[in-house]
Amino acid sequence: MEQYLNRKMMLLILPYLFLIVVLVAAIIDPSTILMIVLTILVLTTIAMHITFYIKFYTHENKTKEISDLTYRVKKIGAHAFNRFPIAIISYTDDHKVDWANFNAKSIFGEKIAKKHLNKICPSLYEKLSATDYTAEIHEQIYDVVNYHDKRLLYLVNVTSRQAAINEFYAKRLAVGYLNIDNYEDAVSELNEQKRSILNGTLNTFVMGWAKSEQIYAKSYSDAKYMLVLEYQKLLDVMHKKFEVLNRIKRISDKFDVTLTLSIGIACNEHNPYQMSEKALEILDLTQNRGGDQAAVQIDDQDIRFFGGKSNMVEKRNKVRARVVATELDELIEDASNVIVMPHKIPDTDAFGAATGVLNIVNRKGKDCFIVDDIRERDKTLDKVFSYLQENDSNILRSVVTPQIAMEICNKHTLLIVVDTQNPDLVVEQKLLSKAGTLVVIDHHRRGKRYIESPDLIYTETYASSTAELITEIIEYYPQKVVIPDITATCMLAGIVVDTNNFTYRTGSRTFDAASYLRKHGANTLEVQTMLRESYEEHLIRAELFEKVELTPYDMAIVVAEDMEDLTKIKLAQTADWLLMIENVKASFVIGKIEGNVVGISSRSFGEVNVQLIMEKLGGGGHLNNAATQLENITPFEARNLLVAKIEEYIEEVGNNEGHTT
Template identity: 35%
Template sequence: MGNKRFSKLFIPDTKIHLGIMTLLVMIIAYYNLLIGSIGILLLVYFVYYNFKTQYNRKEMWTKYIEDLSYNMDSVTKYAVLNMPIPLVVIEFDGTISWYNAKFSEMIHTKDILEKSIEDLISSLHMNQIFEQKENAIIEVDINEKHYKILYDIVKTSKAYDERYMIMMYFIDHTNFENLKIKYNDERPVVILVQIDNYDDVLKDTAEEDRPLVIAEMNKKISIWGSRMNAIVKQHQKDHYIMILEHQYLDMLEAKKFTILDEVREIQRGNKIPITLSIGVGASGKTLSQTYEYAKAAMDLSLGRGGDQAVVKKISTLNFYGGKTKAVEKSNKVKARVIAHALRQLIDQSKFVIIMGHKFPDMDSLGAALGVYRAALNRGKDAYIILDKVNDEVKNLWEHIKEKGKYNFITSEEAISKMSEEALLVVVDTHRPSFTQCPELLNKRERIVLIDHHRRGSEFIDQAVLIYLEPYASSTCELVSEILQYMDEKIHIEKIEAEALLAGISVDTKNFSFKTGVRTFEAASWLRRVGADTTNVRQFFQDDLKTFVAIADVVKNAKEIRKNMALSICAKEMENTSLVVAQAADELLNIRGITASFVLGVRENDEIIISGRSLGDINVQLILEKLGGGGHLTVAGTQLTGMTVEEATDKLEQSIDEYLEEGEQS
């Protein structure tokens, strides 16, 4: 700072020079008045000349600034008037106050002052400006072109007028959007195709017809792929992989994957209809990620029973097909493998905790008792989580209490007891939010899942052992098979066998629905190890009040669609879940009714819906739209935050969507 001040002394300054001259003239005048007088005259002239020069310079500078401002104003006006992008100034009500030539060319209209911009650009609404944040971007389509609108709110201030106006700049984004669309259309989509029942079909086909069946299957799939210019590769006898462009995926979804029906209609000597499972992966960041999406979609398709397509796009899932019953697997190899794997996991654990779903039914509690017995047979302590006994299992619970030797704990006790040495077994549900204690899933890495429901989008992914078989009648059937392969000498208590048989009975409606050969084999084994069918029947006995309530629900039922019945359970019922489920079953006994739906309200104002079907209507697909799940013939869901009337409207809307999809497919 000091150096700068010192350097200023050497910078020429007229005032300093005049001051020095004045001092010297005074000194000279002191010694010689004549010469001093001449010096004074010269000094006066210099002062006058300096003043005039400074004045002229100031005038010139002022004129230069004024000319510059004028020139800048002219340049600004010229730039605005001849701006290479469309520009318009509008009032807050959308009235156009000014526009440039490019704007007029953009909308192909002239003389548009005082007109509303919303009338000229139908895709633009003034609310978009007021509802968005400041300097936000709005996108519109005008005459087959895509524009991004940048806008500023400007305050005009004059002596006679002060108001706010909006300046809009239209940036042509058409080329970018076209490039974006082309990029998205050409993104790869991976499709995995698997023939569900390849071995069973060929097994029941005459040997001379088998080549025809195989050739027809390959032909159908190859032609289907060629329609979409796809690469089709058969990498196993019943597995195919396809890669195609994303632009064809919308067509596939619009047509509901008609290949499912085309393959099912193959008749070349085969006695069994052929079904496919399809997993589609799309919108992955890389080709490998897209392939992983396709594998996840295929797992979901198989987990839901096959004969359907699942499309996975990042976090969204779409389901198509799945309107036929899952094909029963006659091979028990998988049950044996699962039994040995479960035995090893139990042996490696200090104790076992078993958990079913909320509001447990016979299948959930019966399966839990079966796993409980498997743990005890391996010399391990076991605990069953049961927070509350509901009416559906009340009779079974009374019989269990008589034995007095089963370890039932609450969710809070399970959380405090859980450790790294424990094994958690989840039965009769694969949805984390439906379990008795969802928090427990986050505290445990060693989880075993045993379930028979068709897989939904919500799933316990962290399980180390998964036995999900939608063909099975019940989880109790699966657990019964596992128990047979766990040890050479099987020990099972009478009440446990009866609980397992009760679980099978309730899910098959006394062996009338979803019952296969393996179902009867499991029931036969349970009968041999001590299950008493008379005692099992007593588990399902209702008191007179419940019986009358079920009769009232059936009495008040109405036909909402062709061959569909709907009824509502009175809110004041104590055992709503039981009444709703049994009433839905009873409605199927009415001639002409092929599907039934019953709604009820629990104590916490939660609305439950039970759906039942004889097989022609897939109640799972209907209730899945409402967040539920289940099987083709038996399904349910829970709804919150709405009235019974609103829930009924949503149910009927879901039914209509299901029927429309069926007509289109």
């Protein structure tokens, strides 16, 4: 500033010096020119003098204003630091407080200086590496902004805002659907009077439960209800584990019928129509899993399942099989060719079902191929292939590798997936998107991962096997389909293996299907020959029995740590045999089945839902018969993972029983 004034003064003095020189010259020689120059200099000097003083005083006033403003800003800043609703904390490199404003001290106390942030507030310190986060402090919610470079924390109390958000979410609506399973079969056995009483009892029961939970329920068809409820009420019902699933069993016992519930609920930000569509999709999922359960999806979270503790009741009405047979016939008619794809490492049921489909397509005069990866084939299935080779079966000419299947497949191809609904488990996943039309036929309960939007899906979890379902489709196909004896034998082998010689999940329709296949030449002796074990395999079984580990929950676990090339059949048979041990409620057999793939086969008599446990490991199946496959893991590591999931299951079941009434 001083240098600036000195320069201004020098510029002001110079004209005066020049004026003096000209004035002296004019006195010595008073000519007209000198007088004019003198006049100009005088006027210029006066003008410069006036300009200087104007600028000087203006600058001085601005300097004073800036000084006043700086003082006021500092005063306002000091007031803001201490009075604005923002807590500010400055901390050192070692996370100790070196300064805090009034609001920070009102939250954490006056004497917080020099204290470590972790001692002042652990929840604040735990997230210190983040830039923006939320912390709960003394039952209040704060938004925290951390300026790492300046080591400053800004805290804003947002408790009121969070309360408003929570209230909004608590009041948002969820849409659901409730169906009474097996209703038609149940009422068909009752006379008119009992049927009327049962209908009234069921309606009173459902509406009473809905009212007690503050749920709006509206019946839109026999044994079908639409549900509308608030998000907070949905959480309450979930906390109670949908106790209504257990309470309906009292009505079943009273009327001597078998009734269960299927419930699907969606809660998201979409419009009511989209939410309703999602709820129907979830309801369909629960029914494909066997019913007697509720499924809930909140926003984009994973679907949560409740219940599912009972086996699905066999349906005596075969109308669905007839409808599927007709729809399948139309799809085959419109296709240029057909590819049948089982799951990875196919077993006798998957391959037997595939041969049945092959026979249907051949009846229509269309090309049909079965996808099989010889590198991933169950050893028991090798015996089936040997049987086909010995009989020079045409089936072998229709078996192709995944690579050839990809070349054959086009937008006019019909792809039929059998014995699985999980896209991760099919032989060649790329075929799912390449084929123009898609059909899924399976008897397993649907898991969280499933093939989406097929053109036709036929899943009946009451069925013993997929081969049983294909047999019924053949039986009710619009045109007569003659099954060759070799095909019938392969399909019967699938039923025998999946039922463990008609022990598990065997209903009257299972025997009907077996009888139908037997009439068409199925050779039961050949089936038993295929499934016979060698002497070495019997030794393996004995060795597996020596490895039995009994858990505190009366479950038997076998880990085949040092045993290579076990088959899924061997694991399943061992699990079956383990159930023969007294007091064993569930069995699990773990071993390598192919390369780096570890298989787990599980069985139970129904008291333990092994399907729920296997689902936690990415597998699935049925309540008393389920399995999974894990990659890049050792059998012992798989055992530890299994034990952890069993613990989870036991805890969930305990909570569920605690909420039942």
